[in-house]
Amino acid sequence: MLISTEFLKDSGSAKPVGNIMRADSIRNVDIGIIKNTQVAENVRAQLWVDCFNAFNSRNFGIPSGVASSPGFLNQWATDGGNRRIRFGARLVF
Numbered sequence: 001m002l003i004s005t006e007f008l009k010d011s012g013s014a015k016p017v018g019n020i021m022r023a024d025s026i027r028n029v030d031i032g033i034i035k036n037t038q039v040a041e042n043v044r045a046q047l048w049v050d051c052f053n054a055f056n057s058r059n060f061g062i063p064s065g066v067a068s069s070p071g072f073l074n075q076w077a078t079d080g081g082n083r084r085i086r087f088g089a090r091l092v093f
Helices: 006-009
Strands: 031-038 042-054 084-092
Touching: none
Parallel strands: none
Antiparallel strands: 031 042, 042 084
């Protein structure tokens, strides 16, 4: 995280002083698997699994640059949520 001296001069104001905060990139891997199975001549079964944030990576948020904000310089807030797995089935005829 970088803080410029310009920001420190204007720390009494309630507005940000430009783009002075930087954050890490977001690492998020989503995986989806679909299986189609022929049941009869005109009937198919479809099964699927969707996994969002498959490796459960923690993505840290961008700190707020507003001095009066409750999240001022709090880089430990997380973005992106936790791992979610969704199962589904469908019968196509």
